[in-house]
Amino acid sequence: MKNLQPLIYVLLLSVLCLAEARIRHYRWEVKYEFKSPDCYRKLVITINGRSPGPTIRAQQGDTVIVDLKNSLLTENVAIHWHGIRQIGSPWADGTEGVSQCPILPGDTFRYMFVVDRVKNTKSVILLTTSLFSEFVDFYASMFLFEFVIINAGTYLYHAHYGMQREAGLYGSIRVALPTGEAEPFSYDYDRSIILNDWYHKSTYEQAAGLSSIPFVWVGDPQSLLIQGRGRFNCSTPGIATGFCNATNPECSPYVFTVVPGKTYRLRIGSLTALAALSFEIEGHNMTVVEADGHYVEPFVVNNLFIYSGETYSVLITANQDPSRNYWTVTKMVSRNNTTPNGLAIFNYYPNHPTKSPPTVPPSGPFWNDIEARVNQSLAIKSHPNYIHPVPQTSDRVIILLNTQNRINGSVKWSINNVSFTLPHTPYLVSLKENLLHTFEQAPPPDVINGYDNYDINAVAPNVNATSSNSLYRLKFNTTVDIILQNANTLNVNNSETHPWHLHGHDFWVVGYGRGKFNVSEDPKRYNLVNPIMKNTVPVHPYGWTALRFIADNPGVWAFHCHIESHFFMGMGAVFEEGIDKVANLPSSIMGCGDSKRFVKP
Ligand SMILES: [Cu+2]
DSSP: OGGGHHHHHHHHHHHHHHTTOOEEEEEEEEEEEEEOTTSBOEEEEEETTBSSOOOEEEETTOEEEEEEEEOOSSOOBOEEEETOOOTTOGGGSOOBTTTBOOBOTTOEEEEEEESSOOOOOHHHHHHHTTOOOHHHHHHHHHTTSOOOOOOSEEEEEEEOSTTGGGGTOEEEEEEEOOTTOOOSSOOSEEEEEEEEEEOSSOHHHHHHHHTSSSOOOOOSOSEEEETTBOOOOTTSTTOOTTSBOTTOGGGSOOEEEEOTTOEEEEEEEEOOSSOEEEEEETTBOEEEEEETTEEEEEEEESSEEEOTTOEEEEEEEOOSOTTSOEEEEEEEESSOOOOOOEEEEEEETTSOTTOOOSSOOOOOSOTTOHHHHHHHHHHOBBOGGGOOOOOSSOSEEEEEEEEEEEETTEEEEEETTEEEOOOSSOHHHHHHTTOGGGSOOSOOOSSOTTGGGOOTTSOOSOOBOEEEOOOEEEOTTOEEEEEEEOOOOSSTTOOOOEEEEESSOOEEEEEEEESSOOTTTGGGGOOOSSBOEESEEEEOTTEEEEEEEEOOSOEEEEEEESSHHHHHTTOEEEEEEOGGGOOOOOGGGOOSGGGGGGOOO
């Protein structure tokens, strides 16, 4: 059989070429290196020596292959392709505990997925299903599904194992339109940046603190990074000598060079561990044109609010005094904090790139100006020419009450008083292979008992919760509404912002509201005309956010707060749909828990 592989490979390649799709093949080595992204030296997870890692550039319909070598030596890894829906390849989602076992040190794992529709080619299935290499299995199964279009746009990738993302394992995915198709806006140049926050403590120390009694909170990040570069004040008392070097070129500010008069598309992603951010370029307006891979009805901002897991494209025209440079500022908002603003230089060519602007950097919006942030959320609508019609009714409504709780003295986050934990055997394997003893079978509630009387403005009278690894099972092809309801935390007069991210889908954002969601009244005010589709959305303090999606992607999908420590503390849920339609699983995702029994010798 083995000698047929090259032939099959050529055959598949030619089929893919017929569909005008290419294979984008990346070989990545992931390891720890000492780096100083904010001048402070610490262990950073790099991809091929870099953090942020290489940008994946693809065109709609391309197949992306990433051969990931885990050279972390003493640590597992998994990478999630954030915003890629993995239609027909749910095992490539990269979510440890949900879609795969962690990748062991020394192992190489192949991620393979398509970034758009590939025309279904039934003959390929016939040719390949009788053969037994993992590669062929993959393609055979992939072609069983009709691939739904994922828009060209801006996506992200990052670690999805423990709290590993904040150690620096992240990057951008840029998907271009097919040749000959045009976007509904024009620009001269295209650039990408990722915003991040940065801690000096290791992920291990943070994770241990969050799970210990007494609870140790991670605190505010030490700095904010713009495209992997920030600045910590090396004169801060208590910094050991040799750990902080303000002249290290690794922490020289990021420079965004522009030619006067030209228009730039700037793709901005946030992968913060904690911070909600504002982003602005001194003296320049930004026109928002894309959100999470969808075109928006353009609107102008001085200042863009962006939450962890979101991406936006903005257009900026270099139309100010070209004799000087300008500040680019990112600021932590939504919680009172001690984190200094992140700075980069908006450099007008031919001024020297590192020439400091002659002005004081803008101080940004107040951290507690919730109204400004809600207003931006409300301003994001679908571009009129790119509306995906939203189903006018839903089959099921799930209200997810977000609360902070205690379990046996530990602080947790819970949904409907259930704090989520990941199972040891990935759900995808458990459900597909009927290993139902590997997780708790009683599903979490669609609405919390006593929801009608729950006071979201006060600390709950009983803050105790339970933890569980149970999941929601959705009927295939049904329309589901999710209401994210925010509430008071364990502290009086405090409610936080949570950016929620759904794997495997884009959802329509049908409504935001203040206070408590009214089940009979609020749905009447949903935007069912031109709602934006997104994969990540904030729920604002003491507010609610309503989403609608169609459970049409066979697989098992995480839905969770994108704040690293919040998900770690249980702020998540998992949805299963159409598991019977998932093709044979590749054995490469197995090998942990009860999935060991399926690993081929
Ligand atoms: Cu959260």
